[in-house]
Amino acid sequence: MSSIPQTSTVPDDRDVEVIVVGAGQAGVAMSEHLTRAGLRHLVLERGRIAERWRSERWDSLVANGPAWHDRFPGMEFSDVAPDEFATKDQVAEYMRAYAEKFAAPVRCGVEVHSVRRIAGEPGFLLDTSDGVYRARYVVAATGAFQTPVIPPVLPADADVVQVHSSGYRRPDLLPAGATLVVGAGSSGVQIAAELQRSGRQVYLSVGPHDRPPRRYRGRDFVWWLGVLDKWDAATPPRGADHVTIAVSGADGGHTVDFRSLAAAGVTLVGRTNAYRDGIVQFGDDLARNIAAGDANYLDLLDEADAYAERIGLDLPEEPDARQFGPDPDEMRHPLRTLDLREAGVTSVVWATGFASDYRWLPDGAVDDDGRPAHRRGVSAEPGIYYLGLPWQSRRGSSFIWGVWHDAKHVSDHIAVQRMYADYRPTDETAFTPSFDSEIAR
Known part of the structure; x- marks a missing residue:
């Protein structure tokens, strides 16, 4: 890391009120609100706008919400029908x-x-690949999905190709043979299904997850979460920062069904726990994890039915939605170990999420665990802000439309802080109320 000069003098085109770091959905939304507020700013992006969508996702990925919902309020998709998935x-x-x-x-x-605070002056200096920038306020809009996480289960020299879901592109780029996919959220499920359709033997490691219906009674699950006021929930379920959600917009959108995946030929296993001498060890939690996902699914159906009845919604009933197919044999007799060589497994796809890295921010912006220290995006370190975090203010914060509303809150906060910073008394001799005078009133 190069050092930042101690002087705050930088060229005018690099000296602004606000610098937004990242030009994904969070950075674009932030820029719109800052523009509306008349705040001079720059958005610095290491790649292209929406770079992670372009180069860090697999080829067949689609959005998990329909186009009418997963967009900014000010513009519709020009090339996607409202109920389709971009x-x-x-x-x-x-x-x-x-x-x-x-x-x-x-x-x-x-x-x-x-990013470092300027000693004795308001604002920050940013050391970048393009030289030094200066800003009064800095918004970290890099989101939570920054650093791919691969659990330290298989050693690097294991005789298989290991790739994170962010590095997976399509089946033919993996070596021929069977594949173990670890993670049963949206990414893992869609990748496993794609690999299975390509003719591979696939093993899917299923951990704890939520499993909402894609559609129910003629409405997408995003609609149900809206009318049931679940998008505005301010606390993650079970106190977790992030709950894996098994939902898919692939192939026009469908409810994730692990039993159907098993019937199609995918071998389901429990959580991936350990590896030794070419053998992977799985937990015996497969049936429990699927049962918990089923319960989550049925709970939402119950709430949807109760809501429809309470306000008299004339929606078609869907009794078949509560019917599950037969449990695969591996739910009753879980596979506890897998000899990778014997099973012909040549690749492992880790759909195990991401970690955040905010070490580039000044002291005070993160807690002792390296997590953002903030309230609704306002950092504990004055002048630093966050945007794009899961549950930043509500359940919908990490969605395109949700981050837009969070950006409005952050922009408003910056505008208010600028007002206070710009305040100068009109008369330096003006009376300043004392504690005693306040009591006297």
Whole structure:
């Protein structure tokens, strides 16, 4: 990391009120609100606008919500029908077009290395690949999905190709043979299904998850979460920061059904726990995890039915939605170990999520565990803000529409702070109420 000069003098085109780091959905939304508020700002992006959608997702990925819902309020998708699911490239193009719509001041190809408070002055200096920038306020809009997490289960020299879901592209780029997919959220389920359809033997490691219906009684699950007021929930279920959700927009959208995956030929196993001498060890929790997902699924159906009856919604009933197929044999007799060589497994796809890395921010912006120290995106370190975090203010915060509303709150907070910073008394000799005078009133 290069050092930042102690002087705060930088060229005018690099000296602004606000610098937003990242030009994904969070950065684009932030820029729109800052523009509306008249706050001079720059958005610094190390790649292109929506780069992670472009180059860090598999080829067939689509959004998990329909286009009428997963968008910004100010613009619809021009090339996706409202009830369809945008491809990753369509989402990326949407973000680019949206930024162009209000002339967002985005500088691509600029990576931020560190942010340091200026000693004795308000604001921060940012050390970047393009030199030094200065800003009064800094918004970290890099989101929570920054660093791929691969649990230290298989050693690097294990005789298989290991790839994180962010590095997976399509089946033919993996070596021939069977594949173990670890993780049963949206990414793991969709990748496992795609690999199975390509003719591979697939083993899918299923951990704890929520499993909502894709659609129920003619409405998408995002609609049900809206009318049931679940998007505005402010506390994660079970106190977790992030709960794996098994839902898919692939192939027009469908409810994830692990029993159907098993019937199609995918071998289900429990949580991946350990590895030794070429053998992977799984937990005996497969049946419990699927049962808990079923319970989550049925709970939402119950709430939807109760809501429809309470307000008299004339929606078609769907009794078959409560019917499950037969349990696969591996739920009754779980596979506890897998000899990778014997099973012909040549690759492992880790759909195990991401970690955040905010070491580039100044002291005080993160807690002792390296997590963002904030309240609704307002950092404990004055002048630093966050955007795009799961559950930043509500359940919907990490969705495209949700981050837009969080960006409005952050922008408003910055505008208020600027008002206080710009305040100067009109008369320096003006009376200042004392404690005693306040009591006298």
